[in-house]
Amino acid sequence: MRTLIRNGTVVNAGGALAADVLVDGETIAAVTAPGLFDTADRVIEAEGRYVLPGGIDAHTHMEMPFGGTFSADTFATGTTAAAWGGTTTIIDFAVQAKGTSLLSTLDKWHEKADGHCAVDYGFHMIVSDVNEQSLKEMESCIDAGVNSFKMFMAYPGVFYATDGEILRAMNKATETGSMIMMHAENGIAIDELVADAIASGRTDPVEHGITRPPELEGEATSRAIRLAKVTGAPLYIVHLSARHALEAVAEARNTGQNVFAETCPQYLYLSIEDLAKPEFEGAKYVASPPLRPKDHQADLWRGLRTNDLSVVSTDHCPFCFKDQKELGRGDFSKIPNGMPGVEHRMDLLHQGVVAGELSLARWVEVASATPARMFGLYGRKGVIAPGADADIVVYDPAATQTLSVETHHMNVDYSAYEGMSVTGRVETVLSRGSVVIADGEFHGREGHGKFLSRDLSQYLV
Template sequence: MSILIRNGLVVNATGTHAADVLVQDEKIAALVTPGFPLEADTVIDAAGKYVIPGGIDAHTHMEMPFGGTQSADTFETGTTAAAWGGTTTIIDFAVQAKGTSLLSTMDKWHEKADGNCAIDYGFHMIISDVNDASLKEMEACIEGGVNSFKMFMAYPGVFYATDGEILRAMQKARETGSTIMMHAENGIAIDQLVAQALAEGKGDPVQHGLTRPPELEGEATNRAIQLAKVTGAPLYIVHLSAAQALDAVTAARDTGQNVFAETCPQYLYLSLEDMARPGFEGAKFVASPPLRPKEHQATLWRGLRTNDLSIVSTDHCPFCFKDQKQLGVGDFSKIPNGMPGVEHRMDLLHQGVVKGELTVNRWVEITSTTPARMFGLYPRKGVIAPGADADIVVYDPIARQTISSETHHMAVDYSAYEGMEVTGKVDTVLSRGRVVIADGTFHGGAGHGKFLSRELNQYLI
């Protein structure tokens, strides 16, 4: 099966040029001068549109258990929604419960995802139980293609790891070349602030943000960086939201330390004010770290331009407002933490191009190319080049659309960006050479997506 994408503007992280793209079966076979005589089974006209590598969302939580419920998207619904938004690969988190093994956890997540994904997928491993056995199992996880391990400085009693446990895991990461990913918030101090707020009768959703101040994200980020420096381990800060945390990352990177960070669209576009919406509406915006005051947003955009923020992922962890978010009525600490976003990441970040915050090449870099390199998928993914997987998005940069829960494809009953008008829209999506989105219709299906066994981080020095 061959497909020829004609008349488009190919956009890679390294440059932009007019070219026709020939796809043969699952791979990109050639880039040729526009109009060069080629025949194919199917021809796609991309005139006036970008031809970009499929997006890679390196931070999702499908079917994730949390607070007595689980995130609303299954691997099938979540990966289908991702495809609608131009994302052709996700990396999801396998969640180790205390008292279980890493390998049994990995097997459980394979069972959840296998045969159910519409696009390709990989896993990170969450380590919540650090001991001799789990440290040894990190080696087996790496052999199984899972070589990034997330830890938490938040959520005492659930995921929280002590500094000593973090140190031990980082030593193993240094030994194996794997990467430690860190949720950096001072959970011990936060729990005290939460208890104090509830004791004072302050149970509204906005208290979630007020009891998790940005200073405690900055402190934890710096502490994680120092532990990484002592051990020599690579460190990746997930969902960075605060200027204080970015300052710590920037300082470490300026010294040449292997420290990387991602942010998420919600921290670029939403704020603490959204959590203070009337009634219980603010619960829709409860995630951790919380949304910050608006003044943090300009700092994060600057971090994306300077590459102190390397990637934009979604932390897609959707809980329906009805019955799930409402578990926390009167007690913000019981609101399931997480927001939907996997479908709209590419469009939201394209607004940065429209507004002059990012170049079009940087847009591709932070949404596709850097995730591919950071998590061992490049050059198979993240680039329009011969030999790469034919994960391709034809993107209309001038089309207009309005984001709404009435039209999105995520299995959640609200949109965090309800009514937001954006410029740019996915036209056609190929996943490994198969057209999965075209003409406003989903042509894919569960089971097309394959598990990706990943190599090590390509940015380590």
Template sequence: MSTLIKGGTVLSPAGGVPADVLVEGEQIAAVTAPGVFGTADIVFDATGKYVLPGGIDAHTHMEMPFGGTFSSDTFETGTTAAAWGGTTTIIDFAVQAKGTSLQSTLDKWHEKADGNCVIDYGFHMIVSDVNDSTLKEMRTCIDAGVSSFKMFMAYPGVFYSTDGEILRAMHQARETGGTIMMHAENGIAIDELVAQAIAEGRTDPVEHGYTRPSALEGEATSRAITLARVTGSPLYIVHLSAAEALSAVAEAKDAGQNVFAETCPQYLYLSIEDLAKPGFEGAKYVASPPLREKKHQGDLWRGLRTNDLSVVSTDHCPFCFKDQKELGRGDFSKIPNGIPGVEHRMDLLHQGVVAGEISLGRWVETCSATPARMFGLYPRKGVIAPGSDADIVIYDPAAKQTLSAETHHMAVDYSAYEGFELSGKVDTVLSRGKAVVSPSGFGAKPGDGKFLPRDLCQYLG
């Protein structure tokens, strides 16, 4: 089966060029000057539209246990929503519980995802129990195609690792070629601030932001970078939200250290003002790190332009307002942490192009090409080139849309971006050559998505 995408502007990190794309089966066969191929079994006219590699969301949490409940998107609903938004690959987190092995954790997440995803997927491993057995299993995970390991400087008693435990894991990552991903917030200090707030009767959702100040994200990020420098380990900072943390990353990168960071759309567009909405509405915006003051947003956009921020992911971790976020009425510390967004990442970052914050090349680079390289999927994913998987998005920059819970496909009862009016919209999405989204509707089913064993990071020497 051949597919021809003709008349569009093909995007890469270098920018856009007029070109046609020929797909044979599941792979891209050719990228040519317009008009070289006259026809194919299926033809998409992309005149006036962008043609870009499918998005890779390297940070999602489907069916994740948290605070006595689970994130509301299953692997089926979450990958369906992702596809509607132009994302053709997710990398989700397998969550090690204390006292369990990494292998049993990975097996459990395979059971959740296998046969249920409509697009391709991979896994990172959350390491919450550092011991000799776990450290040995890191190599086993790499052999199984899971080459990145997330650790936490937050959530004492749940995911938290001491500096010594982080040091041991970083040594192992250096030896095996794995990548350490870090949730960098000073959890010990944060827990003390939370306890003080509750004791003083300050229990509204906005206190989640006040008790997790940006300085404590900056401190933890600097500490993680120092530990990585001591061990020689690469380091990837997840969901960076604050100027202080960005400054630490930029300084390390300028010094030649293998330190990278991602940010998320919520930190570019939402703020602590949303957390402060009245009537418990702020609970919808509780995530960690928390939403910051708007002054941080300019620094984050600048970081995306300069490559101090390398990737844009979502940290998609949806909890319904009713019955889930409401668990924290009267005690903000019990509100499940997470904001839905896997469906809107590509669109929201395109607004940065519209506003002149980033170029078309950086849009593709931060949402597709760099996550593919960073997490061992390139050139199978993240590029429109012969031999690569035909994960392709046809994007209409002239289309208009308004985001709303009434129209999104995520299994959550609110939108963090309710009423946002956007320029640009996904027109057609191919996943390994199959049209999963098109003007005629949705064409994928559970099981179409395949597990992706990943190589080591390609950005690290």
């Protein structure tokens, strides 16, 4: 089937131009001057619209176990919500439990996702147990198309890795050309601050932010960068939230070290004031790293412009307020960590374009092109070009909408952005040539999405 998207403005990371896009089957056949083709099996009118490569959310947690419960979105519901928001690829995390193998973990996550996703997906691997077997299995994961490995400097007793364990995994990454991803917070110090707060009777949700200060994110980020320097490993800092961490990343990048970082929309728009909302409402905003004071936001926007922040992902890890977030009433340390966001990332970043924080091309770069390059998908994903998968978003920049739990499609009972008015809206979404969103309706299906076996990062080869 041939689809013609005509009279739109095609926006890639390299810039924007008036062009028509011809899709043949699952791939883009041509990007041409307007009017060169006038017939197709299906014609999508895009006058006054942007035609974008589908978004790539490189950090999601569907069905993730945490604190005795699971994140509320399944791979089916979460990828459907992603499609509504113009994201046509997610990269989720297979979570190794202590005492289990990486390969059995990967098999388990394939069982969760295969046949259920509405858009394409890949996996990173969380390495929580560093030993000779898991180090060897990193090579087998790479052969299976999973070549990025997340480690934690936080959550002692669960995911925490010592500096020595991190060093060993980084040496393996250097040997194999794979990527180490790091949750950089000083978990040992944080646990002491948490214990002191609870012993003192300070148990409200805002204490989650107070006991995870930005200085401890900065310290851990700096330490991870130095370990990467010693081993020669590339390093990707996930969900960077604080200027202290950003300064460490910028310093390393200025010396030519292969250090990259992502931030998330919640750190660009929300703050510790949300964590301090009364009547336990602040629990809705508990995530790690925590929301920071508002004055960090300008630094993060600046980091996106300078490329010290390379990617915007969501860390989508939704827990319902009722029965899940409420597990932490009377003890903030028991509130499941995570927030919903996979549906709103493209729209929230577009507000940066509206406000002059980002150019059109930079919007596409941080939301699609750079994640594709960073995680071995570029050419297939992240670009409107002949031969690429026809993952395409037709976006109306003039439309307005109000974000709300009443209208979102994520499987969670609140919106972190309730009542926020935004300019711009996803109008039509194609996933590998199939229309999945059009005319305000979902036309996709569970199981359409394919697993993506990823190449090594283009930034490392």
